[in-house]
Amino acid sequence: MFIVSLHKDVNQIAKKNEASRRKDILTNKNRSVRIGVISDTAPPQSEGGIGSAHYNLYRALRSKGLNAELFLFFHRDSGRAVPDIPDEETIHRFGPPPWLRKLLLNLNKVVFQLIAPGQTAWNTVDIFISGLGIRRMNSTLRRFSPDLIIVPDHGAPGLWIHKPKRAVMHLISHHNPKRFSGEPLLGNNSQLDADLAVWLENKALRRVQKVSCPSRHMKMWFDKTYQFSGEVRVIPNLILKKEIQEIPAVDPRALLGQSTDSILIGIPSGQTAVKGSHLIAQIVRGIAEKVIEQIGFFLAGEVDPALTVSLGQLPKNVTVHTPGRLSHDEFIASFKSCSFGIFPSLRDNYSMALLEAVVCGVPMIAFDTGGNADIIRHGENGLLFADISSQALIDASVELIRDAKALNSLREKTSQYADTHFDSDQIINQYIDYFLPNI
Numbered sequence: 001m002f003i004v005s006l007h008k009d010v011n012q013i014a015k016k017n018e019a020s021r022r023k024d025i026l027t028n029k030n031r032s033v034r035i036g037v038i039s040d041t042a043p044p045q046s047e048g049g050i051g052s053a054h055y056n057l058y059r060a061l062r063s064k065g066l067n068a069e070l071f072l073f074f075h076r077d078s079g080r081a082v083p084d085i086p087d088e089e090t091i092h093r094f095g096p097p098p099w100l101r102k103l104l105l106n107l108n109k110v111v112f113q114l115i116a117p118g119q120t121a122w123n124t125v126d127i128f129i130s131g132l133g134i135r136r137m138n139s140t141l142r143r144f145s146p147d148l149i150i151v152p153d154h155g156a157p158g159l160w161i162h163k164p165k166r167a168v169m170h171l172i173s174h175h176n177p178k179r180f181s182g183e184p185l186l187g188n189n190s191q192l193d194a195d196l197a198v199w200l201e202n203k204a205l206r207r208v209q210k211v212s213c214p215s216r217h218m219k220m221w222f223d224k225t226y227q228f229s230g231e232v233r234v235i236p237n238l239i240l241k242k243e244i245q246e247i248p249a250v251d252p253r254a255l256l257g258q259s260t261d262s263i264l265i266g267i268p269s270g271q272t273a274v275k276g277s278h279l280i281a282q283i284v285r286g287i288a289e290k291v292i293e294q295i296g297f298f299l300a301g302e303v304d305p306a307l308t309v310s311l312g313q314l315p316k317n318v319t320v321h322t323p324g325r326l327s328h329d330e331f332i333a334s335f336k337s338c339s340f341g342i343f344p345s346l347r348d349n350y351s352m353a354l355l356e357a358v359v360c361g362v363p364m365i366a367f368d369t370g371g372n373a374d375i376i377r378h379g380e381n382g383l384l385f386a387d388i389s390s391q392a393l394i395d396a397s398v399e400l401i402r403d404a405k406a407l408n409s410l411r412e413k414t415s416q417y418a419d420t421h422f423d424s425d426q427i428i429n430q431y432i433d434y435f436l437p438n439i
Contacts, residue, residue, distance in 0.1 A: 033439055034067050036146035038157050040074035040130070042091060043328055049352035050152045050174045052328075053214070053237040057150070060238055060428040062090070071141055073133035073157055092140050096132035104129055112190060119190040123177040123197035130155030138162045147439050151208075156197070158204035170210045170435050174237075174349050176221040180274065186346060187273035202227050210435060214350035215371030233434055236374065237350050238427040241418070244359045247329050249336035256296045256319040263295040263401050266338035266362060268331075268353040276344030276367075279390045281310035283342060286394035288318040291401050296321060298338055300331055300353075336360045339407060340382075340400055342393055343372070350374055358382065359422060361415040363407075365396050381417040382410075 039054035054070070061068035068090070075093035108125035134157055141149075146167050151158045154175035163169055177194040180186045205211075205228050212235040213219040219234050253260055265287070267280060284297055296319045303322045311320050326334070335341070341357050343366040348354065350371035357364050358375060364382035366372045376382040385392040400407045 032067065033148065033436070034144060034146045035061055035069070036141055036144055036149045037061070037068055037070050038149060038151045038161070039070060039072055040152065040155060042070060042072055042075075042093075049237070049349070050154055052352045053172070053174065054150075054152060056238050056240055056424070057428075057431065058091075059240065060424055061431075064428060064432065066432075069144055069146075071137050071144075073130055073137050074155070075133070092137065094133050094137040094140070096129050096136075100132055101129050104132075112193065116190045116192055119188050119193075121190040121193035123193050124200070126154070127156045127159065127197060127200050130157055131160040134160040148435060150435065153201060153204075156201045156204045158207050159200060163207060168209045168439060169207050170212070171205070171208045173211055173213045173218055173222045173232075176218065176225055176349075178225045179221050179347055183347070198225060212431070212434065215374040217371040217374070218349050235430045235434060236422075236427060237352060237355065238424045238431075239352070239355050239359055239422055241359050241422055241424055244332055244356060245418075247332045247336070250330075250333040251337040252298060252321050252323070252334050253296060253337070256321055258294055258296050258319065263293060263339045264298060264337060265295065265397065266298045266300070266335050266341035266357065268300045268335065268341065268343065268357055274345065274347055276346050277304070277307070279344040279393075281307055282390040283344060283393055283397075284311055284318075284320065285314070286390060287397050287401070288314050290394070290398045292317060293401055295319075295401065298334055300335070301325060332356060332360060335362060338362050340365065340397070340410070342366075342397060344390070344393060345370065345372070346388065348372060355422065358414060359418045361411065361418055363410045363414040365393050365400075367392075377417070379410075379413075381414040 037054055037058040039051050041048070041051035042055040043052070058068050058070040070091045072091070072093045073095065075095040104125055108121060112119065112121040138161065142162055142164065145164055149161065149163060149167055149169045151161070151169060151171050152175070153171055153173045158169055158171060177197045180189045181191045181194040205226055208228070208230065210230055211222065211228060211232045213222055213232065214235070214237045216234055219232060222232060251260065253262060253264055258264070280299070287295070294317050298321045302325050308322070314320065335357060341362050341364045343351070343354050343357070343364050345351060346367065346369060348370040354364060354366065354372065354375050358381050364376060366376055366382060366384055367388050368384040368386045369388060373384060376384050378384045383396050385396065400410070
């Protein structure tokens with residue numbers, strides 16, 4: 001009994017100390033701490049989860065009264081401000097010269113065609129292209145004079161940043177090239193390219209003091225891949241949940257000639273092997289063959305012409321909505337109207353698209369792989385399947401289509417789950433408690 005009581009006392013003291021440190025950080029005397037958040041892109045031109053995650057992190061830090069600014073090294077329109085973006089004056093947009101980026105990509109293609117014919121290689125060249133944008137960014141970052149620099153791993157920006165001597169650098173490990181090499185289902189990715197990228201990223205890690213990973217999956221791969229003696233902790237990507245929930249739904253069913261009470265299935269998948277793009281046609285056709293109900297599919301993002309051909313001649317009760325590239329708010333507005341979603345990704349880190357879908361209250365069907373299990377709780381806000389096959393997703397979808405009661409129950413539980421999880425305030429406190437003490 002004494003030991004239990006002592007354990008409780010120790011936990012309470014630890015929590016009080018954490019709260020005290022956080023309060024200290026957020027007091028006026030410490031708000032002068034300058035935080036440079038580095039990212040490849042950011043809305044409205046964000047083309048991936050890293051851009052969304054770091055943009056949300058930057059905004060959450062500012063919401064706490066901290067002096068954070070966002071520095072982009074892969075912006076397509078270098079130096080141009082973007083209207084209607086909150087805090088645009090504290091976002092610095094830089095990117096590589098388009099002609100030089102194209103030259104490096106072509107050179108990379110020629111070199112790897114010679115040394116690794118038929119294999120995909122993009123990790124190493126991304127690092128050198130990132131360096132071009134960071135060279136343009138460095139003078140602005142130096143004028144800001146950050147005390148803390150938070151970098152992503154993709155593109156190894158820490159390798160090229162001119163870090164002030166007194167500044168510390170922390171890294172968020174979203175991407176790991178070794179996850180994809182030697183995995184036929186994820187594409188024919190060059191092992192040599194992955195090895196070169198890891199070698200360069202290990203050099204960048206020598207300048208890093210702490211690392212966080214958005215999921216247990218990514219921490220496992222980080223520990224397995226890199227040579228790093230510092231602390232590594234799992235802290236999920238945060239999402240600005242309130243803003244997502246405030247976006248009004250826009251129902252695309254009318255565009256598809258569907259009734260408002262028909263089934264609409266969302267697929268927020270990118271057109272890459274890692275995202276399971278080769279499974280989409282199988283899934284859509286597999287569901288279409290088994291149902292007589294009127295159903296529609298909402299395929300987010302640009303759709304490969306080959307996929308469009310594969311989806312031709314579907315039964316009359318099945319329609320597919322492919323609006324192409326949408327803004328973030330347009331995507332959220334349409335996805336909110338979906339009955340449920342399918343996420344065929346084969347090895348995601350901690351998908352922002354999956355996270356946003358759940359926060360929209362849309363139950364998701366996915367594979368129990370990558371970081372998906374850190375977002376989806378089976379039976380609570382979706383369904384997870386260990387069997388990596390399109391048939392598992394097809395069968396689960398058909399069951400939900402046929403059982404309206406089960407679908408409605410899962411939708412209600414998903415909305416409740418979204419209300420009680422993924423709290424941005426709690427997550428940003430985790431970053432503050434981990435990254436900011438001792439700055």
